[in-house]
Amino acid sequence: MANCQYTQLQEYVRLVGPWCQVNIGSCRFMLGQCYLATGEGQKALRCFQEAANEAEKEEFLMKLTGAEDEEAAPTARLQYYNKVLRLLEDVGLPELVIQLSTLAITEAAGDASSQAALWTRIFKHHLDLGHNSEAYEALTQNPDSSMQLDCLRQLVVVLCERSQLQDLVQFSYVNLHDEVVNIIESRARSLDLLSHNYYELLYAFHIQRHNYRKAGTVMFELGMRLGREVRSRAGLQRQVNCYLSALNCLRLIRPEYAWIVQPASGATYERPGASPKRNSDGEFSSEPEHRHVDILELKDLEKEYILSRSRLTLAQHHPPSAAIAGSAAAVEMVALLVQTGLFDSAISLCQTFGLTLAPVFEGLTFKCIQLQFGGEEVQNEAWSWLAVNQLSTVVNTKESSATDEAWRLLASYLDRFSSRGQHHRHVITKLLSHGVPLPDWVTSAYKLVDAASLLRLYLNFDLLEQAVELVLEWMEAVQGKGHQYFGIQ
Incomplete structure (x- = not known):
């Protein structure tokens, strides 16, 4: 009708x-x-x-x-x-x-308000139709900055939801670059990491414009958030990838400019993007200034990368540890790695952060003690962590037990990392404190580098017979008999 x-x-x-x-x-x-x-x-x-x-x-x-x-x-x-x-x-x-x-x-040539409303309408319908380039052009023509910003925000959100990130990254954003970055940063920091990829979008945005420092900063921030908020093995894997990406970004920059600024909690600084180590002319300043920011250089990112890789290694071999590994500091990670039997990773971490190897030697010595007095179940469990540390040399045969391999691993570490016998003391102290007789190879190695310290250890643990025997051998060595066993020329 x-x-x-x-x-x-x-x-x-x-x-x-x-x-x-x-x-x-x-x-x-x-x-x-x-x-x-x-x-x-x-x-x-x-x-x-x-x-x-x-x-x-x-x-x-x-x-x-x-x-x-x-x-x-x-x-x-x-x-x-x-x-x-x-x-x-x-x-x-x-x-x-x-x-x-x-x-x-x-x-509406003379009416800016009407023109802004019409351009906004054109933008909206182009965006709804999937005409991304036309929508962007309409956005740039809008004379009202407030409406333009609203349209820009809508463009970012819609294209992200449609996964049309290539278009979003490639637009030129003349005079709108900072606004785009602010919009993406705001959404990246306010939304769930697992369901949105705004950090990756911002990283691609900066890479497209060859701004490697900002790209590295974005990946480092994402890695930090993953460590705090995603306590899982998958989260640790993403954290490793983020820190590696940040590291690679800084390696693309000239060494003197390879740094990023990490603002401390609640802190601000006057010149965003400027190095706190440099003055307004870009020169290094010799006068220390109090600034509430942390400067991360290439070596700092390398440390964070190795630390994150250690966390992932721990989670791979001991999944229950993933929940606490994400935010663990280097010292805590060394203890966790030693507890799990990942001694190679623990040593690498100690060397990277300049930490003492004492916890590694004490932890490995204690595992040797457990194996020596443990049953078959302890022996079988030991093969898994022994293989992780020394896979190419571990030989699981009737002639070689897990206890033998653990002692051999300890001996190899002492040869490689205790050139002056500084870690022999930790091993001997651990053994004597548990009432375990000292292996001959341990005492022989320690006599060669520091017989006096070995004597003090004997006396501290009331091992008078061993102390007397050591003194007699020492006196004979001084007279020329067996001097090579005490390092006497």
């Missing part, structure tokens, strides 16, 4: 058109609505455009747009366009909305 009425109205307008020249604009407007009802959008748009010329003259059209008084008459045409645009939006014709909005912009 409705379509029949619209058809009758169309026929009426056609019949009166040749001879009736009154209210032509109103007739064209009504005909345009008929075409909309019958699904002929382009014909409707043509009629609406023809009616626009009479929007400031005909009573019906002025009432339609609310421009009846004289003050509103100059804006009657713009109000008419807004009325038609709402009609087109109501029936779901975004392409026609874009066409008419583009035409209306020329009519």
Whole structure:
């Protein structure tokens, strides 16, 4: 019935058109609505455009747009366009909305507010249609900075949800670069790490523009958050990848500029992006200044990378540790690695952070004691951590037990990392404190480098017979008999 009425109205307008020249604009407007009802959008748009010329003259059209008084008459045409645009939006014709909005912009040459609203409308419909480039162009044409920022924020969010990140990264963002970064940073820091990839987007954004320092900063921040918020093996793997990416970014920068600024909690600094080690001229300053920021250079990122890799290694070999490893400091990690039997990783971590190897030698010595007095179950469990530390030399045969391999591992560590016998003392102290007789190879090695310390240890543990025997051997060595066993020339 409705379509029949619209058809009758169309026929009426056609019949009166040749001879009736009154209210032509109103007739064209009504005909345009008929075409909309019958699904002929382009014909409707043509009629609406023809009616626009009479929007400031005909009573019906002025009432339609609310421009009846004289003050509103100059804006009657713009109000008419807004009325038609709402009609087109109501029936779901975004392409026609874009066409008419583009035409209306020329009519609003002196009205910045109307132009901003029209460009916003064009942006919205281009974005809904998936015309990303056209939406970006409409955004850049918007004269209202507030509306422009709203459109930019919507563009970032929508393209991220659609996973159309290539378009988002490649836009030039002339005069909008900082705003884009702020929007992405804000969303990256406020949303769940596991369900959104805004950090990766920001990293790609900076890489696209060859800003490797900022790209490295983004990856380092993501790695830190993963350590605090994602306490799992997968989170630790992502943390390792993040720190490696940050490390690679700094390696692409000249050494004197290979640093990033990590603001401390609640701190601010005056010149964002400037090195706190340099003055306003970019030169190194010899005068210490109190600044609430941490400067991370290449060596610092290398340390964080090795620490994160140690955390991942621990989680791979002992999954329950993943929950506490993510935020563990280097000293804590050494203790966890030693407890799990990952001595190679513990030594590497100690060397990287300049920590003492004493916990490693004490921990390995204690495991040797446990194996020596433990049962078959302890022996079987030991093969797993022994293989991790010395896979190429471990030989699981009838002639070689897990206890033998553990002692051999300890001996190899003493040869490699205790050139002056500084760690023999920790091993001997641990053995004597548990009442375990000292292996001959331990005492022989320690006599060679520091017989006096060995004597003091004997006396501290009331081993008088061993002390006397050591003194007698020493006296003979001084006289020339067996001097090579005490390192006497």
